[in-house]
Amino acid sequence: MHIFCGRGIIFIMAFLDETMQKLGMSGGAACRVCVYPEAGAVAEGCRGLYYYSPVCVKLRTRGGMVVIEGSALTVGDSCEEEIILRGKVSCVRWE
Numbered sequence: 001m002h003i004f005c006g007r008g009i010i011f012i013m014a015f016l017d018e019t020m021q022k023l024g025m026s027g028g029a030a031c032r033v034c035v036y037p038e039a040g041a042v043a044e045g046c047r048g049l050y051y052y053s054p055v056c057v058k059l060r061t062r063g064g065m066v067v068i069e070g071s072a073l074t075v076g077d078s079c080e081e082e083i084i085l086r087g088k089v090s091c092v093r094w095e
Contacts (some may be wrong), residue, residue, distance in 0.1 A: 031061040033092055040086040041068055046090065049083065057085055065095040
Protein backbone atom coordinates (compact mmCIF):
# COMPACT_ATOMS: atom_id res chain seq x y z
CA MET A 1 0.00 0.00 0.00
CA HIS A 2 1.45 3.38 -0.98
CA ILE A 3 1.04 6.05 1.65
CA PHE A 4 2.86 8.86 -0.15
CA CYS A 5 4.06 9.49 -3.64
CA GLY A 6 4.65 12.92 -5.10
CA ARG A 7 5.62 16.42 -3.97
CA GLY A 8 4.74 18.71 -1.08
CA ILE A 9 4.88 18.29 2.65
CA ILE A 10 2.75 15.37 3.72
CA PHE A 11 1.93 14.43 7.30
CA ILE A 12 1.07 10.78 7.62
CA MET A 13 -0.15 8.67 10.49
CA ALA A 14 0.28 4.98 9.78
CA PHE A 15 -2.43 4.26 12.35
CA LEU A 16 -4.51 6.81 14.23
CA ASP A 17 -5.18 6.21 17.92
CA GLU A 18 -8.76 7.32 17.49
CA THR A 19 -9.47 4.95 14.61
CA MET A 20 -7.88 2.01 16.39
CA GLN A 21 -9.93 2.71 19.52
CA LYS A 22 -13.13 2.85 17.46
CA LEU A 23 -12.24 -0.49 15.91
CA GLY A 24 -11.54 -1.95 19.34
CA MET A 25 -7.88 -2.47 18.62
CA SER A 26 -5.24 -1.98 21.28
CA GLY A 27 -2.05 -0.05 20.79
CA GLY A 28 -1.76 3.35 19.28
CA ALA A 29 -0.13 5.24 16.51
CA ALA A 30 2.43 2.88 15.02
CA CYS A 31 4.51 5.49 13.25
CA ARG A 32 4.23 9.07 12.07
CA VAL A 33 6.26 10.10 9.05
CA CYS A 34 6.67 13.76 8.06
CA VAL A 35 7.94 13.89 4.48
CA TYR A 36 9.86 16.75 2.89
CA PRO A 37 10.39 15.31 -0.63
CA GLU A 38 13.49 17.30 -1.58
CA ALA A 39 15.05 17.31 1.91
CA GLY A 40 14.19 14.01 3.61
CA ALA A 41 11.81 12.73 6.27
CA VAL A 42 11.34 12.48 10.02
CA ALA A 43 9.91 9.22 11.39
CA GLU A 44 8.51 9.24 14.92
CA GLY A 45 7.36 6.20 16.86
CA CYS A 46 9.52 3.70 15.03
CA ARG A 47 11.26 0.85 16.79
CA GLY A 48 14.49 0.96 14.88
CA LEU A 49 16.19 0.69 11.54
CA TYR A 50 15.62 -2.68 9.87
CA TYR A 51 17.31 -2.09 6.48
CA TYR A 52 19.30 0.74 4.93
CA SER A 53 20.55 1.55 1.45
CA PRO A 54 20.87 4.92 -0.33
CA VAL A 55 17.61 4.20 -2.20
CA CYS A 56 15.52 2.37 0.45
CA VAL A 57 15.12 2.56 4.23
CA LYS A 58 12.95 0.15 6.20
CA LEU A 59 11.84 1.07 9.71
CA ARG A 60 10.31 -1.34 12.23
CA THR A 61 7.12 -0.18 13.92
CA ARG A 62 4.64 -1.70 16.37
CA GLY A 63 2.36 -2.73 13.53
CA GLY A 64 4.72 -3.67 10.73
CA MET A 65 7.25 -1.95 8.53
CA VAL A 66 7.44 1.54 6.97
CA VAL A 67 9.44 1.61 3.74
CA ILE A 68 10.85 4.95 2.57
CA GLU A 69 12.23 5.06 -0.97
CA GLY A 70 14.15 7.76 -2.77
CA SER A 71 17.68 8.71 -3.74
CA ALA A 72 20.79 9.73 -1.81
CA LEU A 73 19.11 8.72 1.46
CA THR A 74 21.26 9.00 4.57
CA VAL A 75 20.42 8.53 8.22
CA GLY A 76 20.85 11.73 10.19
CA ASP A 77 20.19 12.07 13.89
CA SER A 78 18.27 9.38 15.68
CA CYS A 79 17.10 8.76 19.19
CA GLU A 80 14.97 6.14 20.94
CA GLU A 81 11.84 6.53 18.78
CA GLU A 82 12.81 9.06 16.08
CA ILE A 83 14.94 8.85 12.96
CA ILE A 84 15.80 11.74 10.64
CA LEU A 85 16.50 10.82 7.02
CA ARG A 86 18.14 13.16 4.54
CA GLY A 87 17.86 12.90 0.79
CA LYS A 88 15.19 12.99 -1.88
CA VAL A 89 12.10 11.00 -0.80
CA SER A 90 9.94 9.65 -3.64
CA CYS A 91 7.67 7.18 -1.88
CA VAL A 92 6.58 5.99 1.57
CA ARG A 93 4.65 2.75 1.92
CA TRP A 94 3.47 0.36 4.60
CA GLU A 95 4.32 -3.35 4.65
